[in-house]
Amino acid sequence: METLREIFRLKKELNVTIAAHYYQRDEVIAAADLIGDSLELSRKASADPNEYLIFCGVGFMAQSVKTLAPAKRVLMPRIACCSMARMIDGASYDRSIERLEAAGIPKENVMPITYINSQAEIKARVAKMGGMVCTSANAENIIRRALEAGKKIFFMPDRCLGLNLAKRIGISTATLGRDEAFASKDMIVYDGFCSVHQLFTPQDVDFYRDRYPGILIAVHPECDPAVVDKADFVGSTSQIIKWVQAKPNEQTIAVGTEFNLVNRLREKNTFVLSSTKPECPTMNETTLRDLLGVLKSIENATFINEIEVEEDERKWAKIALDRMLEIA
Numbered sequence: 001m002e003t004l005r006e007i008f009r010l011k012k013e014l015n016v017t018i019a020a021h022y023y024q025r026d027e028v029i030a031a032a033d034l035i036g037d038s039l040e041l042s043r044k045a046s047a048d049p050n051e052y053l054i055f056c057g058v059g060f061m062a063q064s065v066k067t068l069a070p071a072k073r074v075l076m077p078r079i080a081c082c083s084m085a086r087m088i089d090g091a092s093y094d095r096s097i098e099r100l101e102a103a104g105i106p107k108e109n110v111m112p113i114t115y116i117n118s119q120a121e122i123k124a125r126v127a128k129m130g131g132m133v134c135t136s137a138n139a140e141n142i143i144r145r146a147l148e149a150g151k152k153i154f155f156m157p158d159r160c161l162g163l164n165l166a167k168r169i170g171i172s173t174a175t176l177g178r179d180e181a182f183a184s185k186d187m188i189v190y191d192g193f194c195s196v197h198q199l200f201t202p203q204d205v206d207f208y209r210d211r212y213p214g215i216l217i218a219v220h221p222e223c224d225p226a227v228v229d230k231a232d233f234v235g236s237t238s239q240i241i242k243w244v245q246a247k248p249n250e251q252t253i254a255v256g257t258e259f260n261l262v263n264r265l266r267e268k269n270t271f272v273l274s275s276t277k278p279e280c281p282t283m284n285e286t287t288l289r290d291l292l293g294v295l296k297s298i299e300n301a302t303f304i305n306e307i308e309v310e311e312d313e314r315k316w317a318k319i320a321l322d323r324m325l326e327i328a
């Protein structure tokens with residue numbers, strides 16, 4: 001309680017805005033001014049008037065705000081990275097493009113689309129090839145627009161999101177490095193994944209349906225297609241929250257996404273769609289104590305964990321983000 005009071009005092013005194021992703025611990029959510037999914041947070045936080053922004057989430061999210069609003073000083077209570085975003089770097093991106101070219105797909109015929117869960121260097125490379133970013137909230141819209149260019153889509157880094165989108169839109173797809181005959185497909189997906197959403201299985205869906213007749217199942221599109229196929233609803237974190245909240249209190253629902261978010265929905269008759277506790281390890285790193293620590297570092301001008309993006313990379317990454325924001 002004392003820590004929370006001190007946080008509220010300091011953020012007011014120093015004109016600091018605190019942004020938190022839905023997967024953060026409850027104690028961090030209680031201290032936040034802006035709460036949302038990755039699309040909402042990149043919009044709201046970059047438009048926020050305060051000079052200082054503390055981002056409670058993972059690195060690519062804080063980096064996206066710095067990319068869109070470079071004059072802002074963006075700090076994180078802890079340097080926490082999304083493991084999926086770490087699965088592709090500049091070198092592996094370049095190798096993937098070489099692989100497409102070796103299979104007879106010239107670079108000019110490729111439209112790269114990167115999930116926002118990627119590092120600025122990937123967003124920059126994607127922009128240079130005419131591509132853009134998407135988030136789970138707007139991915140279908142972005143892919144449909146991208147298809148209008150009449151090119152092959154190279155989607156990264158989340159394989160499951162890519163496969164789920166392709167199925168929904170009705171286009172052919174293959175995974176680079178897994179499927180031999182990828183050159184003829186409409187969309188080629190990179191072989192990355194989310195370790196948290198991999199925990200949900202089709203057997204979990206069957207288990208809940210058997211045990212609770214009439215139950216509804218909502219999942220995040222980072223889940224395996226075999227899980228998504230069995231769900232009643234698939235959506236981004238904010239879309240899942242809205243969907244659950246619109247249901248009557250007595251409706252039984254099982255949700256396949258990160259534990260902290262689902263746990264806050266338990267005022268409804270809501271279950272976590274897993275026999276494990278699907279916590280995002282890095283999202284859970286940030287505590288109120290860390291938050292107070294970073295606020296104190298603004299007060300004493302030591303600025304711990306400040307996010308910087310190299311200028312050329314930032315400019316290009318911004319192009320990829322802006323293209324998404326224009327469409328979304």
Ligand code: 13P
Pocket residue numbers: 036037038039082117135136137194220222235236237238
């Ligand atoms: P949202 O954009 O749906 O908030 O998802 C971000 C994320 O990292 C999901 O694992």
Ligand code: SF4
Pocket residue numbers: 058082083084085117194195196197222258280281283
């Ligand atoms: Fe990354 Fe998965 Fe954590 Fe989301 S839940 S931040 S995709 S590791």
